Amino acid sequence: MSRDADLPISHWSRLWLYCFGALILFFLIAPSVIVVVMSFSGSSFLQFPPQSWSLRWYTRYFESMEWREATGVSLKVAIMTTLVATPLGSAAAYAVNLKTLRYGNVALAVLVSAIIIPVILIGIGVFFLYARLGLNNTFTGLVIAHTALALPLVVMTVLAGLRSYDMDQERAARSLGATPLRAFIEVTMPQISLSIIAASLFAFITSFDEVVVSFFTSGGDMSTLSRRMFTSLRDEIDPTIAAISTCLIILSVILLSVAHLVGASRTRES
Amino acid sequence: MSTLGAALPIRIRGIEKKYGPVTILQRLDLDVAAGEFLTLLGPSGSGKTTLLMILAGFVRPDAGSIKIGGDEIIAAPPHRRNIGMVFQNYALFPHMSVSQNIAFPLRQRRVPAADIVRRVTSALEMVRLNGYGERRINQLSGGQRQRVALARAMVFEPRIVLMDEPLSALDKGLREHMQLELRDLHRSLGMTTIYVTHDQREAITMSDRIAVMNGGAIEQIDRPEALYAHPRTHFVASFIGESSFIPVDIRDGVPWFRDAKLQTTARTSSSGRYLMSVRPEKVRLAAAGGDDGINILAGVMGDVIYQGDSFACSIDIGDGVKLTMRDYCREDTMARLPARGESIRVSIAASDAILVEAG
Numbered sequence: 001m002s003r004d005a006d007l008p009i010s011h012w013s014r015l016w017l018y019c020f021g022a023l024i025l026f027f028l029i030a031p032s033v034i035v036v037v038m039s040f041s042g043s044s045f046l047q048f049p050p051q052s053w054s055l056r057w058y059t060r061y062f063e064s065m066e067w068r069e070a071t072g073v074s075l076k077v078a079i080m081t082t083l084v085a086t087p088l089g090s091a092a093a094y095a096v097n098l099k100t101l102r103y104g105n106v107a108l109a110v111l112v113s114a115i116i117i118p119v120i121l122i123g124i125g126v127f128f129l130y131a132r133l134g135l136n137n138t139f140t141g142l143v144i145a146h147t148a149l150a151l152p153l154v155v156m157t158v159l160a161g162l163r164s165y166d167m168d169q170e171r172a173a174r175s176l177g178a179t180p181l182r183a184f185i186e187v188t189m190p191q192i193s194l195s196i197i198a199a200s201l202f203a204f205i206t207s208f209d210e211v212v213v214s215f216f217t218s219g220g221d222m223s224t225l226s227r228r229m230f231t232s233l234r235d236e237i238d239p240t241i242a243a244i245s246t247c248l249i250i251l252s253v254i255l256l257s258v259a260h261l262v263g264a265s266r267t268r269e270s
Numbered sequence: 271m272s273t274l275g276a277a278l279p280i281r282i283r284g285i286e287k288k289y290g291p292v293t294i295l296q297r298l299d300l301d302v303a304a305g306e307f308l309t310l311l312g313p314s315g316s317g318k319t320t321l322l323m324i325l326a327g328f329v330r331p332d333a334g335s336i337k338i339g340g341d342e343i344i345a346a347p348p349h350r351r352n353i354g355m356v357f358q359n360y361a362l363f364p365h366m367s368v369s370q371n372i373a374f375p376l377r378q379r380r381v382p383a384a385d386i387v388r389r390v391t392s393a394l395e396m397v398r399l400n401g402y403g404e405r406r407i408n409q410l411s412g413g414q415r416q417r418v419a420l421a422r423a424m425v426f427e428p429r430i431v432l433m434d435e436p437l438s439a440l441d442k443g444l445r446e447h448m449q450l451e452l453r454d455l456h457r458s459l460g461m462t463t464i465y466v467t468h469d470q471r472e473a474i475t476m477s478d479r480i481a482v483m484n485g486g487a488i489e490q491i492d493r494p495e496a497l498y499a500h501p502r503t504h505f506v507a508s509f510i511g512e513s514s515f516i517p518v519d520i521r522d523g524v525p526w527f528r529d530a531k532l533q534t535t536a537r538t539s540s541s542g543r544y545l546m547s548v549r550p551e552k553v554r555l556a557a558a559g560g561d562d563g564i565n566i567l568a569g570v571m572g573d574v575i576y577q578g579d580s581f582a583c584s585i586d587i588g589d590g591v592k593l594t595m596r597d598y599c600r601e602d603t604m605a606r607l608p609a610r611g612e613s614i615r616v617s618i619a620a621s622d623a624i625l626v627e628a629g
């Protein structure tokens with residue numbers, strides 16, 4: 001009773017806020033729900049709500065050689081991008097965080113700049129650059145381009161972790177006889193591991209989800225899943241891509257849940 | 271814990287540090303004797319931490335030399351210096367248990383596992399934390415963390431120990447308790463120690479010698495009693511204990527305040543402007559005329575401030591110069607205390623009149 005009296009505004013007068021919040025949630029979630037529902041459609045074109053139900057678009061996805069290859073390319077590129085971008089970005093964040101670099105802030109601005117440049121421009125630029133270097137439609141080319149796109153997220157995420165970490169701990173470790181590398185591995189890394197895990201997930205998803213740059217620089221055998229989905233949307237509107245999207249949504253949910261669970265158990269420990 | 275190796279002396283020469291155009295340390299020299307407990311005392315920003323960081327190897331000086339027991343260490347990286355350091359915020363590793371924290375320096379030195387167990391146990395005993403080995407750091411109180419940091423910095427028998435304001439995060443009671451504990455620990459282990467604080471009482475309680483730092487230089491270095499009794503500069507006299515300052519002119523070796531000729535047992539130059547520094551507890555209300563060796567000054571009684579066990583009053587001796595007088599609150603003293611605005615005379619023994627450079 002006294003709780004309600006303490007509240008400066010009653011729930012009733014905040015009703016508009018609740019409605020507004022619900023509306024925002026609706027626009028965030030509805031598209032995904034529609035895609036998931038359509039993926040179970042029985043008809044052979046995208047339709048909402050479906051007239052009949054079936055699992056055949058999932059079967060088609062798993063049985064199609066082309067789709068499986070594209071998925072393989074996307075997975076390989078995303079894993080490689082994660083393996084390259086995470087250590088690179090972490091090292092960059094570490095260096096910037098030391099504050100002993102004269103041009104540390106300039107370096108940070110350059111590292112993060114990919115975020116503010118329109119992706120379509122990056123795509124065009126990368127395409128012309130790769131045309132000269134012979135990197136279009138290659139695995140290496142895709143990994144390099146995706147690494148460049150993922151670095152800003154990795155740097156910002158790891159930097160956020162380092163900013164709440166006390167660098168004196170690393171100094172203490174070194175005064176106690178640890179080399180700089182061992183001090184980092186044994187003392188700093190375990191404490192920023194959450195940020196590093198989060199950063200690697202971001203890197204993975206950035207690459208796996210990427211459409212624009214892949215559209216310019218991948219094709220043929222090297223087509224990524226997202227690129228093939230994009231083309232198929234144009235050529236043949238069939239619910240296979242709804243099935244694939246649903247699989248991707250499930251993958252994202254699993255990855256984020258794992259990250260969240262790891263985070264929660266760490267927080268409980270300390 | 272096992273006894274430390276023979277304690278080593280530290281010899282610091284000409285250490286200089288600039289950040290951009292700002293000089294942080296100016297050609298600093300310092301000698302610390304083997305087994306000595308030396309305190310760097312100075313206000314915030316005087317360069318104490320910077321000097322400690324240079325000793326530990328985390329900051330590179332622009333010039334200078336540091337020798338520990340004859341070995342030049344200025345070029346050695348931190349992990350090869352074999353220096354135990356206690357950080358202001360302890361810098362314990364929260365992802366390790368108490369034992370793992372203390373074992374850390376031993377593991378880095380590849381000490382055999384059985385020896386590690388034995389030495390960690392005796393280090394825990396040394397700081398009276400027996401049985402706390404399996405605790406996590408966040409399950410410890412401030413004082414216990416302090417002890418773990420101490421044990422970790424000493425378990426590997428470092429050549430010297432550095433401590434940067436290690437007690438400043440503790441509350442007053444615990445701080446005073448830990449001061450005595452640290453001092454006892456130093457007495458029983460005898461390691462050469464450089465201790466940093468901005469708290470003059472702490473410095474006086476703990477130290478063999480105190481180096482008073484101001485603006486990146488050492489103003490005076492001496493035993494605590496000597497520093498209190500014979501401060502050489504205005505800064506030292508006002509930073510350590512309380513002091514009142516009387517501006518004096520020295521003519522033919524005699525100090526004058528206005529038209530009063532003063533006496534001092536301090537050595538004086540033959541002329542110049544100086545400050546006579548007087549401790550509040552050395553100022554007395556004067557009876558009749560002055561004996562030889564006693565300075566008598568006329569003044570006007572000012573406000574009295576009661577502080578429980580003692581009181582302080584300010585006495586205006588003219589030219590806007592105020593002396594502080596302090597005494598214990600005893601009934602007889604209080605009864606004889608002049609009223610505010612009354613003309614009075616105070617006495618200062620010549621041996622309590624210290625001359626310091628003006629400015």
Ligand SMILES: Nc1ncnc2c1ncn2[C@@H]1O[C@H](COP(=O)(O)OP(=O)(O)O)[C@@H](O)[C@H]1O
Pocket residue numbers: 289294312313314315316317318319320321
């Ligand atoms: N990395 C740095 N860059 C620039 N100035 C610094 C740096 N570290 C310390 N200083 C300056 O050096 C002076 C002395 O600092 P410090 O050694 O921490 O003093 P203390 O420990 O006595 O409080 C301060 O004025 C501080 O601002």
Ligand SMILES: [Mg+2]
Pocket residue numbers: 318319
């Ligand atoms: Mg400091």
